[in-house]
Amino acid sequence: MSQAAESLDASRVLTLEEISQLMEESSQPADTLMRVVVLIARYSKTDVCSIYLLEPDRANLVLAATVGLTPMCVGTLRLAMHEGLAGLVAEQVRPIAVKHAKSHPRFKYIKEACEDAFQSFLGVPLIDRGVLQGVLVVQTIEPRDFHEDEIRILADAAMQVAPTVSEARTLARFIAPMQERLWSLARNIWWSWDQESCDLFLDLDPRRWRDLNHNPVALLNEMPLAKIEQRAAEMVLHSRINYAYRRMREYTHADRTWGAIHAGILRPRPVAYFSAEFGLHESLPIYSGGLGVLAGDHIKSASDLDIPLIGIGLFYGQGYFRQSLDQKGWQQEEYLDTDTNQLPMEPAIGVDGKAVTIEIATRKKPILAKVWRVKVGRCNLFLLDSNIEGNAPEDRELTSRLYGGDGRVRIRQELLLGVGGFRALKAMGITPGVLHLNEGHSGFVILEAIRTRMREEGMTFAVAASRVSREVVFTTHTPVPAGHDRFDAALIEEHLGPMADELGLSAEQLMGMGREHPSDTKETFCMTVLGLKHARRANAVSALHGEASRQMWTGLYPGKAEDDVPIGHITNGVHVHSWLAPQMARLYDRHLGSGWQERSGRAHTWEGIEGVDDGELWETHVGLKLRLLEFVRQRAMEQATRREEPSDTVLKLGRVLSPDALTIGFARRFATYKRANLILADIEKLTGMVNDPKRPVQFVFAGKAHPHDEPGKRVLQQIADLMYDSVFADRFVFVEDYDINVGRHFVQGVDVWLNNPRRPLEASGTSGQKVVLNGGLNLSILDGWWAEAYDGLNGFAIGKGTTHSQMDVHDNRDSEDLYRVLREEVVPLYYQRDSDGLPRGWIKRMKRTIRTLGWRFNADRMVMDYTTKCYVPAAGGTSSDMRGR
DSSP states (O other): OOHHHHHHHHHTSSOHHHHHHHHHHOSOHHHHHHHHHHHHHHHHTOSEEEEEEEOTTSSEEEEEEEESSOGGGTTTOEEETTSHHHHHHHHHTSOEEESSGGGSTTOOOOGGGTOTTOOEEEEEEEEETTEEEEEEEEEESSOOOOOHHHHHHHHHHHHHHHHHHHHHHHHTOTTOHHHHHHHHHHTBGGGGGOHHHHHHHHHHOHHHHHHTTSOHHHHHHHSOHHHHHHHHHHHTOHHHHHHHHHHHHHHHHOOSSHHHHHOGGGTTSOEEEEOSOOOOOTTSOOOOSHHHHHHHHHHHHHHHHTOOEEEEEEOOTTOSOEEEEOTTSOEEEEOOOOOGGGSSEEEOBOTTSSBOEEEEOOSSSOEEEEEEEEEETTEEEEEEEOOSTTSOHHHHTTTSSTTOSOHHHHHHHHHIIIIIHHHHHHHTTOOOSEEEEESGGGTTHHHHHHHHHHHHHOOOHHHHHHHHHHTEEEEOOOOSGGGSOEEOHHHHHHHHHHHHHHHTOOHHHHHHHTOSSTTOTTSOEEHHHHHHHTOSEEEESSHHHHHHHHHHTGGGSTTOOGGGSSOEEOOOOBOHHHHSOHHHHHHHHHHSOTTGGGGTTSGGGGGGGGGSOHHHHHHHHHHHHHHHHHHHHHHHHHHHHHTTOOHHHHHHHTTOSOTTSEEEEEESOOOGGGOGGGGGSOHHHHHHHHTOSSSOEEEEEEOOOOTTOHHHHHHHHHHHHGGGOTTTTTTEEEESSOOHHHHHHHHHHOSEEEEOOOTTOOSOOOHHHHHHHTTOEEEEESOTTHHHHOOSSSSEEESSSOOOSSHHHHHHHHHHHHHHHIIIIIHHHHHOOOTTSOOHHHHHHHHHHHHHHTTTTBHHHHHHHHIIIIIHHHTTOOSOOOOOO
């Protein structure tokens, strides 16, 4: 008898007494089965133990309990009797033992279960009173010969468990429909912009929901079924779960959509949207700031509109850094590993039925990557991950951090994103009709698309390049030359040399594709130049940014006047349902008409805001403001406690900020050109404003400086130090570790959003658009989106839109105007109240900003513009396009 079998005998596997005890400990058969598989896995020294139960139709098996496979598969993973090795056990009603399961003709790879690591398989039928009830399976990582004694012992265990299995089937409780539906909701990011679904997870366990950073997968992974059932009963959740699940199904299967009418050409050949980062939700930390959040909002609105669009990005195992401040207010960075089992991701499956891996040749060792799939409503997001066997140690770390490392790390990341992303799509049988490059990071996809055309269609390089260019949409963001990635010839040769060989290009010809002046051997390879040269359609992200971009890249188009440079603009917008406070959403439900959410990108939808009672709108805003202040106080106390500051300091931070004071918010990346410290230019004036007993002003700040940006860190330190200045302590709070959650609280609760970049360096600046939706007013430099949004009555402007060649003069003018506008316009209007205590003039501006801007600076409008002006024409779907001579 084998050592494993002796161990099984010594432990008696599971006795009837143990089964009875398990039954007593839980009245739920599903919970009992979970306890059973844990014990069997332990006794049998296997890595996996699972129970599959026969469904009422007796033609399919469903996973009812498992240890080792992905927990979220319970209740959702189904096999027909003719599928897989478990199906073979049920079909032949006999034990099946296989040392190398993957080589067996009946092996079925189940992508959701993450079975890649397991080799051996042993399954025995579960039979009660002569009737097949299901299958009991164990699996191991190492190949293992299961001996007759081991098979017999597992069969005995199955016989002991079978009555419990039979009861579970009889009571129809084994698949736990409620748990199944909760997992279905958790596995699709759609829940993050559906308030009903968010509230379900909150109500399951409010404290853990907050502690887990609003991550439903992590929450469900740690909650036993019995606890879920208990909490659902206490909070009367069953009908709400069913309702949320039904609405998600209706949403994902709807066919009468804007996209079905306007974007049908994209159905067989979708848009492939490439971005270095995607900011979907705080629980999926693969973003750093505005570019990623824009990409997240873009794919969400594409889902809402039903635009056939697929996101392509990288999975950063450590994400962007976690921020904290030390005793001196200096930013500290910490990188933490992300557990993929706690995220709504699954391996992407190729046309061969296997998990997708891609390989990219370089002059040295190839780079490999696996691919994850994330469901975003109706859309899919695919993320490449280099942390796999076969890669060199440095390459396993390649996708660990967002915007980390030197130029060599950056070019390898961008090679993965562009070339690897395109190859991943091909491996899944997806042929995109449009390539949308969100910034230059993914520019190498152009080379891979050309190479593919040459190979598959027998084209020359010139013809293939021309065909690919018609399908490329390039969006540029950074109006600062230093913000565009550039690589020297040695890095390009090392990483793109094999690509150049296949394209039939010399090293110099390849370098010329990324140079503004192709023959200038001293010029480096610029990713933005590559994108602009080979995109039929290129755009900036606001009207002013379009002007700045045409000026910046005039040299790329010899003989063209600046106004004729082919770079247009599509102004950014934000995803309404992701940033709108629930309280404001309910107000809109009452006054904007049924179905307003689906029409939020149209101007007439917002007209109803003028009919809202002033008191109702103001009270809704005040409630959100109180929520923000409580959030800021709590975070400030947690920060002080972590720094081991005195208890009286911690208590004092719990009382900072007044709900009666005008509250100004500032939250964004702490790059120096964004001038977070412009408000500090005249400390005497600032002191007078914040300490005015009748009309006080207070500030809440948040944001991160790039780890290598020392000047940005010094600006951040200046702001943070004011929390400990006796003059400002009650009126300035800096919230650490800025993320989507912090941003959501800020934009929903502030009275005024402050934005004072050095014009014209703000490409768009979408944070202020999120404030608009929630009734806040913008106080901004006339740059980015605000330059085309401000009408004199829907917010406040700093300056007249002029600049100066001398930076000091420019900054001094803007700081003086900032103080003037605060003193003469903002503060008086906010504190001007009528006999009811309402600031009628302020509320009038709130209504105007919502009505005039809510539809325009909206991601639905933005994506509709991209679809009609870029995607459909690029895919060849326009009905007419007459060209003059």
